[in-house]
Amino acid sequence: ASGDSAPKATLALSTLSNPFFADLRDGAQKAARTAGIDLAVVNAQDNPESQLDQLRTAAVNGSRAVIVNPVDSDAAKPAATAVMDQGIPLIAVDRGITDRTPGSFIASDNVAGGRQAATLLAGLLGGAGRIAVLEGQPGASATRDRGAGFLEELRKHSGLQVVASQTANFDREEALDVMANMVQAAPDIDAVYAHNDEMALGAAVALGSRAGKDVKIIGFDGGGDALEAVKAGTLSGTIAQSPAELGRQAVLQALRAIDGKPLQESVPVAVTTVTSKNVDEFMNKAKES
Amino acid sequence: MNSTATGISRQRGFDLKNFAANNGALIGLIVLAVVMAIASPAFLSAQNLVNVGEQVATIAILAFGMTFVIVAAGIDLSVGSVAALSAMASASMVAGWGLPEVLTIVAGLVVGALAGAVTGIAAAYGKLPAFIASLAMMSVARGLTMVISDGRPVEAPSQVAALGGDLGPIPVPIVVLVIAGLVAAFVLRFTVAGSYMYAVGGNIEAARLSGIPVKRVVVLVFLLSGVFAALAGMVTAGRLDSVQPTIGTGAELDAIAAVVIGGASLSGGVGRISGTLVGALVLAVIRNGLNLLNVSPFWQQVVIGVVIALAVLFDVIRHKNTRL
Amino acid sequence: MNSTATGISRQRGFDLKNFAANNGALIGLIVLAVVMAIASPAFLSAQNLVNVGEQVATIAILAFGMTFVIVAAGIDLSVGSVAALSAMASASMVAGWGLPEVLTIVAGLVVGALAGAVTGIAAAYGKLPAFIASLAMMSVARGLTMVISDGRPVEAPSQVAALGGDLGPIPVPIVVLVIAGLVAAFVLRFTVAGSYMYAVGGNIEAARLSGIPVKRVVVLVFLLSGVFAALAGMVTAGRLDSVQPTIGTGAELDAIAAVVIGGASLSGGVGRISGTLVGALVLAVIRNGLNLLNVSPFWQQVVIGVVIALAVLFDVIRHKNTRL
Amino acid sequence: MSEPLLRLVNVCKAFGPVRVIEDVSVDVHPGRVTVLLGENGAGKSTLIKMMSGIYQPDAGEIHVAGEKVSLPDVKAAERLGIATIHQELNLVPTMSVAQNISLGREPRRFGVVDRKELARTAREAMARIGMNLDPAANLGEMGVARQQLVEVAKALSLDARILILDEPTAALTGAESAALFAVMDELKARGVGMVFISHHLDELARVGDTVVVLRDGHVVTEVPASTSEDELIRLMVGRQLSEQFPRRPRRRDADAEELLRVEGVSTGGLVQDASFSVHRGEVVGLAGLVGAGRTELVRAIAGAEKRTGSVTLCGEELSANDVGAAVRAGIGHVPEDRKHQGLVLDAPVKHNIGYATLGRTAKAGLVDRAGQRRRAQDVAQKLRVRMRDVDQHVRDLSGGNQQKVVFARWVVAGSTVLLLDEPTRGVDVGAKVEIYELVRDVTDAGGAVVLVSSELPEVLGMSDRILVMSEGRITGELEAQEATEDAVMALAVSNSHSDASAERAIDTLERETRERA
Ligand SMILES: Nc1ncnc2c1ncn2[C@@H]1O[C@H](COP(=O)(O)OP(=O)(O)OP(=O)(O)O)[C@@H](O)[C@H]1O
Ligand SMILES: Nc1ncnc2c1ncn2[C@@H]1O[C@H](COP(=O)(O)OP(=O)(O)OP(=O)(O)O)[C@@H](O)[C@H]1O
Numbered sequence A: 001a002s003g004d005s006a007p008k009a010t011l012a013l014s015t016l017s018n019p020f021f022a023d024l025r026d027g028a029q030k031a032a033r034t035a036g037i038d039l040a041v042v043n044a045q046d047n048p049e050s051q052l053d054q055l056r057t058a059a060v061n062g063s064r065a066v067i068v069n070p071v072d073s074d075a076a077k078p079a080a081t082a083v084m085d086q087g088i089p090l091i092a093v094d095r096g097i098t099d100r101t102p103g104s105f106i107a108s109d110n111v112a113g114g115r116q117a118a119t120l121l122a123g124l125l126g127g128a129g130r131i132a133v134l135e136g137q138p139g140a141s142a143t144r145d146r147g148a149g150f151l152e153e154l155r156k157h158s159g160l161q162v163v164a165s166q167t168a169n170f171d172r173e174e175a176l177d178v179m180a181n182m183v184q185a186a187p188d189i190d191a192v193y194a195h196n197d198e199m200a201l202g203a204a205v206a207l208g209s210r211a212g213k214d215v216k217i218i219g220f221d222g223g224g225d226a227l228e229a230v231k232a233g234t235l236s237g238t239i240a241q242s243p244a245e246l247g248r249q250a251v252l253q254a255l256r257a258i259d260g261k262p263l264q265e266s267v268p269v270a271v272t273t274v275t276s277k278n279v280d281e282f283m284n285k286a287k288e289s
Numbered sequence B, C: 001m002n003s004t005a006t007g008i009s010r011q012r013g014f015d016l017k018n019f020a021a022n023n024g025a026l027i028g029l030i031v032l033a034v035v036m037a038i039a040s041p042a043f044l045s046a047q048n049l050v051n052v053g054e055q056v057a058t059i060a061i062l063a064f065g066m067t068f069v070i071v072a073a074g075i076d077l078s079v080g081s082v083a084a085l086s087a088m089a090s091a092s093m094v095a096g097w098g099l100p101e102v103l104t105i106v107a108g109l110v111v112g113a114l115a116g117a118v119t120g121i122a123a124a125y126g127k128l129p130a131f132i133a134s135l136a137m138m139s140v141a142r143g144l145t146m147v148i149s150d151g152r153p154v155e156a157p158s159q160v161a162a163l164g165g166d167l168g169p170i171p172v173p174i175v176v177l178v179i180a181g182l183v184a185a186f187v188l189r190f191t192v193a194g195s196y197m198y199a200v201g202g203n204i205e206a207a208r209l210s211g212i213p214v215k216r217v218v219v220l221v222f223l224l225s226g227v228f229a230a231l232a233g234m235v236t237a238g239r240l241d242s243v244q245p246t247i248g249t250g251a252e253l254d255a256i257a258a259v260v261i262g263g264a265s266l267s268g269g270v271g272r273i274s275g276t277l278v279g280a281l282v283l284a285v286i287r288n289g290l291n292l293l294n295v296s297p298f299w300q301q302v303v304i305g306v307v308i309a310l311a312v313l314f315d316v317i318r319h320k321n322t323r324l
Numbered sequence D: 001m002s003e004p005l006l007r008l009v010n011v012c013k014a015f016g017p018v019r020v021i022e023d024v025s026v027d028v029h030p031g032r033v034t035v036l037l038g039e040n041g042a043g044k045s046t047l048i049k050m051m052s053g054i055y056q057p058d059a060g061e062i063h064v065a066g067e068k069v070s071l072p073d074v075k076a077a078e079r080l081g082i083a084t085i086h087q088e089l090n091l092v093p094t095m096s097v098a099q100n101i102s103l104g105r106e107p108r109r110f111g112v113v114d115r116k117e118l119a120r121t122a123r124e125a126m127a128r129i130g131m132n133l134d135p136a137a138n139l140g141e142m143g144v145a146r147q148q149l150v151e152v153a154k155a156l157s158l159d160a161r162i163l164i165l166d167e168p169t170a171a172l173t174g175a176e177s178a179a180l181f182a183v184m185d186e187l188k189a190r191g192v193g194m195v196f197i198s199h200h201l202d203e204l205a206r207v208g209d210t211v212v213v214l215r216d217g218h219v220v221t222e223v224p225a226s227t228s229e230d231e232l233i234r235l236m237v238g239r240q241l242s243e244q245f246p247r248r249p250r251r252r253d254a255d256a257e258e259l260l261r262v263e264g265v266s267t268g269g270l271v272q273d274a275s276f277s278v279h280r281g282e283v284v285g286l287a288g289l290v291g292a293g294r295t296e297l298v299r300a301i302a303g304a305e306k307r308t309g310s311v312t313l314c315g316e317e318l319s320a321n322d323v324g325a326a327v328r329a330g331i332g333h334v335p336e337d338r339k340h341q342g343l344v345l346d347a348p349v350k351h352n353i354g355y356a357t358l359g360r361t362a363k364a365g366l367v368d369r370a371g372q373r374r375r376a377q378d379v380a381q382k383l384r385v386r387m388r389d390v391d392q393h394v395r396d397l398s399g400g401n402q403q404k405v406v407f408a409r410w411v412v413a414g415s416t417v418l419l420l421d422e423p424t425r426g427v428d429v430g431a432k433v434e435i436y437e438l439v440r441d442v443t444d445a446g447g448a449v450v451l452v453s454s455e456l457p458e459v460l461g462m463s464d465r466i467l468v469m470s471e472g473r474i475t476g477e478l479e480a481q482e483a484t485e486d487a488v489m490a491l492a493v494s495n496s497h498s499d500a501s502a503e504r505a506i507d508t509l510e511r512e513t514r515e516r517a
């Protein structure tokens, strides 16, 4: 299935059970269609070992460029090696690969995003307040980076205090229950920082009428539902990535690789702090791309 | 192999003393609740108790359906996926096909029943082990959910959203939980079909030679499990006001655990809805309490494991039976 | 209740015809492989076959350990978590306590054995159902892994990293897989302990009355399952060159599925390592093939479910037995 | 007399409030056989379970070779040289014959099973009772009788000083029993002490030396084994039994209506082209050697086994492989293996009795709980099922009482044609008569019965006609008047091309005849 037909590339995603990555895939597929590339999409369901297996497969199935969205930056090393050893150009998207330099790295910076979230909260709360954190899946790199950046920045604001921090595994349903429980123990929280939009939306349901008013909720990712919620005021903000743009840029790099052109080592895609002030503008821009 | 003495034999009327005597896990639950109440003043607040009730709803409803299957000596790994598929399919039918809103919930239940029936037919007529038939359905139903929704959440239809609302002071999920529990207990305890389930689970060969339609019973238990899963899926969607394609991921283990904590045996023939409810409450109370106590997420997992083991230990000590 | 005819009775020497006749799933696997080979020319390439071998390693090693447990009529849900705990603990001991590098793998296996033994003791002496004992361990071991690592991946110690390397042209995971399989088959087929496992699973009461130390057998099967899980965990860490705290999440269902696809019965007394290997290969080949064929990820889940059901159907048709 | 090998001294045992054994003393002497005799539920099995380390007495002492011992578990009893054949089979169906025979005592080298030795042990053990099954054959695929023989071989291979046999002959035909008795004679000569339980009174004088009669957990008396059967019955049940076979075989009424017609029935297994019919008021006996295919034929008729050919009941053809349809049409089937095919052991008596009538008596899909309980109580009383109440789990009933529960199911169902496969296996003489009376009631009411039994006297005493099977085929039909044991046996081996079993059967037949003379 290679040679005569359209040049083939593989997009290895960490998961598809999250709209963020569905958007990333859509951006990539749209760009691939435009460019005339046959883009295979595989889904590791957040299992780094599956991803390794999938990339090994991609290395032998005739792909001329491989785009990987690592499940975990550390665990992606051998997978990257497997692809690069076959002389196939590798493009990392959303998460980097520890100790390996792919041909191109396209990402928004999760640690920076965490810092931005803290800065946003500090502003919203006037520098003082009690914060609850909804953590992502324990052990996932997004959980670590978004948490680390946030706490790092938070140290600069002595008035801000994390009073509870619990995991809801990036899941909306779980966040609903966990948030409902947390507010029983800590009823007087002023804000919630969730490691992704799904959990932020679950927390908003749990907080009901308090959401966005006496409890500010900040999400992460900038997905469709979250932007609507920001517009409606139940979320106070989200650290928006542009997943479709990430996907598009990745395919553009893949195209360069297939055409034998040199790759851009690093393609930064901006992380935007979206609040009610700029949400319309952001949504319009997203629609265009 | 000895099995517990909590068969249907003792199920005559409701009798609190009898109930407690047959539900070792109930003692575990009470101990757990007392510990939580002492550790966290918020635990016994009215609002928190309502929360626990609401949080137990999904898992308990799934587990009620699972009880039929386990009583008949089967296992159903597909409940979480079927919950998602049913909620998603009904939402899509309303949005996409213009299905009348009133039929939303019925449509969801029908999808659940179909999925369950397919699993049951594969197990009964295809003679697949229940584990494999339901594992296959778990994968198929989740895949179909993703295909239908393209992996994105869908807005909950108004009927489904109503399942997440309140009825006066009481959240609708609790109302649904109670009704579902009563229906399930009624079926298991009073109907011929329920008696057949115990017989099939107790000794499938003896049941068959007595003229009991064993295959139809097997299809029925999976079908009912599918219906209850669909209900649980729609309750979850209602609570979130959004149909997530990931609804119920991993819920099968929780549901099975609730049934087993409640005193049922995976080798069949034993199990009761009241026990299952206790089992589901044990799980919900641990999680609620650990959140209240703000135990670090990592240690939470350790504690949850230990508490599950202890809760069942109460049951086992009472019965002194070995079951592997 | 009829039981399958694939007991150990027929296990005398190796005989390909006999092997095929007793492994309906093998036919399923062959059909699957032929279909894949026709559909994708890349499937039969040497490199891809090596890939499949490497990809099957983790799940097969877990499943070998699981086979002991299932033969003895138990179930072990903790294998994925124990894999992670063992790998993480050994890495931490090397890094933190300055354990000599040579002992890395031994330390990992010891941790796995301990975790397994605890589950086994809870099941045998605490009389917890195996489902509950291992579910509790699943939660505890995962929690401890997170606590030890603070949720962060740790660099793989050199000994562990070597498990992910190559031995000449052959990847080490394949070598480990083969050795683990031979050891497991030897234990199950030739040792007294192996016979005891079949006896306990086939009729626990008869085993007890024959003076077989039933409890010690139960502890042993879980201990062995823990050891094999630890090995699988370290192979995974070696392949990834990094010890992830999430290793093996959800792997328990895959491992059980491999054992059951391979012809074992969850009601115990039946099961073979060769069958388990076939079962694991069925799972690996489907996944590999669907990736090669570029089937959309959502539809992949649907296809995987259907293929698992079909693979087992081959086995069932051969045996005409009803097992639920 | 020599010092007893084993003594139970004033032992007592209660389960909860129920006192099952009270103040019982039993001696077992070397080279002698102590018989325990009593009705179903008298406490025989409970007593021997105390000898083999399964139960511990609540009071009293156990002495082995003059020393007081405690038997906390099976291994402890085994170490003292006590081997037991339990009433219920204790074998692993998924393992081979050889593995079962050496279970728990595998010949080993460095922890590895010595397979050659394993097979040799098995062959040797089987040879002692004149059996030659393939040691590698899967046990689960065999009928109850063969499994019972394996169980016997297993116990004999222990080389015990004390051998306890709890109803070893219940599932055996005369030929196999005779082989077993021959081995027991040998063991006696070697000084092994034995305890023997059987409900076949004719066997007692053959193997026993002394008979301990139990009633309701008490020792009534101890008498020599030569005591007459009538006297033993009187001691055991406390009254005289009217008649052993309360039904007179009769020549078929020429114009009696045909009730059941079996035509050209074959199964995937052994049974080939079986045809016969059964008329109203008739009892048709099915005789044959172990493994002749009687069970398979009966199961095929009941819809429990795949079949070709036709089965017609009252002119209606029954669909193959559909037990439910057969039950609805009026067939009742008592399977040969009560534990695996007849009962849900962990369900109460009332449910077990009611399984076949649940649907029929339901109102609007709801179980008629009160009615089911009442009907169960009535029939259990009629059959004298010894139990606490109908809520007791069947597992806790004695073996013979469990058998009655299976029978009771079809009495409640009011079946018109009963297919009885070894219906009196393990049932005491008194209760046997009650079951025979029920058979008579069925035929008197215009029903019919197909009776499979390995007890030839039972077949001869109850049947109007006897069909004899051999190797899966019906090889002959005898009217009650012309049927004798010899005539039946001749037909039973007629079709046998397989040498060993036929020769063995003829051998034992000849030996039995000689002994009787
Ligand atoms: N585990 C138990 N729990 C409660 N009751 C029991 C238990 N085992 C036996 N019994 C009761 O003890 C009595 C004696 O039973 P046992 O099995 O010793 O009788 P048996 O003389 O061997 O009868 P059979 O001839 O039918 O085998 C019975 O009434 C039975 O119901
Ligand atoms: N030579 C044999 N070896 C192993 N199994 C046999 C053999 N002959 C018959 N069988 C099995 O025994 C069964 C046929 O015997 P069946 O149980 O119907 O006989 P039966 O006349 O009822 O004798 P019984 O019940 O006393 O053993 C079949 O299921 C068959 O598989």
Ligand SMILES: [Mg+2]
Pocket: D044, D045, D046, D087, D166, D398, D399, D400
């Ligand atoms: Mg007895």
Ligand SMILES: [Mg+2]
Pocket: D143, D294, D295, D296, D336, D421
């Ligand atoms: Mg028979």
